[in-house]
Amino acid sequence: MTAPATLQTALGELLGDARLTAATLPGTELRLWLIDADNMDRAFSPEETRRILEEPPYWCFCWASGLVLARWLAEHPEWVRGKRVLDFGAGSGVAAIAAARAGALEVVACDLDPLALLACRANAALNDVELSYSADFFAEADRFDLIIVADVLYDRANLPLLDQFLSRGREALVADSRVRDFQHPLYRQLARLEACTWPDLAEPAEFRHVSLYHAERA
Template structure:
C-alpha cells in the first residue's frame, strides 16, 4: 500500500505518454514506511525510472524497432517502455514483472494511454529492459534471461543510467539521453542514460 497518492502525469522525456506516478517529493523507501522487506517488492512502478524513459524516447523516435513485432517489456515497472512500443504499432506487447502490483500498474497506465498489453508472448521478437541492473543479486539473473531471449533470435534493448551492475561487455551503445529525474529519488535532477543493444 502506498503512503503517497498518484496522479496521471506526463513522462518528462516522453511527454506523449502519461503515467499514474507518485505526485510528491519522496524516495522509493519513503513509500514503504522507510523499511525494506524482502517478501514485498518496493513500489518501483510508482516512479518512471531513467532507463524506461530512455527506452520509451528511443522507440517513439524509431518506431520501426517495434512496429509489427511481438514485444516483451521485462521488469516493466510503470510500463512506460511497453506503452511506447504499443504506440509504435507493435503487433503485441506484454509486460512482466516479479511484482504483480507493477503488472497491474502497467495495465492501468496502458489503458490511460489508449493501448492494451497482453500476456507474455511465446516468442518475443523484441525484448525491452529498463533500469534492471540495479543490484548485485538481480543483475546476473536479468543478464541470463536477456541472453536466453537473444539466443532465441529476439532483439534486446536495455535502458541503463550507469547503475553499476550493468554488464556493458554484452551490449553496444545506440544512443544516450539526459533524462530528467526526481531529485528526491536519485539525488540529482538528471541522469545520462544509454540505450544499449545486446550483441
C-alpha cells in the same frame, strides 16, 4: 479522474496520505499513474522508511531509464513496428506502452510484482493501448523479436540477466543508469542519454545518465 483503488490503497498502506495522480511525462505524450510529487517533499517517518525499503513502490515512479527508453522508441519506432515485444521488469509499463504506441504487433508487460502488473494495466488504459501480461519471464516461449529492459540491472550481480534476455528474444534493448558501462560480447552501446526519474527524486547526477545497449542473438 480517479486513481485505481487497489493501487491507491497499496500506496496508502506504505506512505499514509500519499496519492496517485495521472501525470504527463516530460518530453512525451505518455501519461502514468504516479505518486504525487507533493508527497515526496516531506520527511518520512522511520516506519515509512522501513516499509519503503522492504516493499519499494517502484511502479508509481517513472525511472530515468524507463523514460529514456520510452522516448527512444517514440523517436525510433522502427525498433518495434510490427514486432513481438516483451518488456522485462515492466514496473509502471512505460516502455511497454511506448512500444505499443510505436506500432508493435504485440507487447507483453512482464513483472514478478502483482502490483506492477496492475499498474501496467491501469497505465495502458490511461494511454488507450492494449498490452498482454506475464508474471514469469521463463514461462514465456522463445518467440519474441525484441526484449526491452529498463532499470533492471541495479548492480553488477545482475549482469547474467543479459544472457537470459536473449533466451526469449532474438534481440534485446537495455537501458540502465546504475550499471552503465558493462562489457558483454553481444551488447553494443547505442547511446548515452539523460533523464531524471519522475517525479524527481533529486537523485545523484550520475543516475541521470542512461546508457542504451543493443544485442542480437548469435
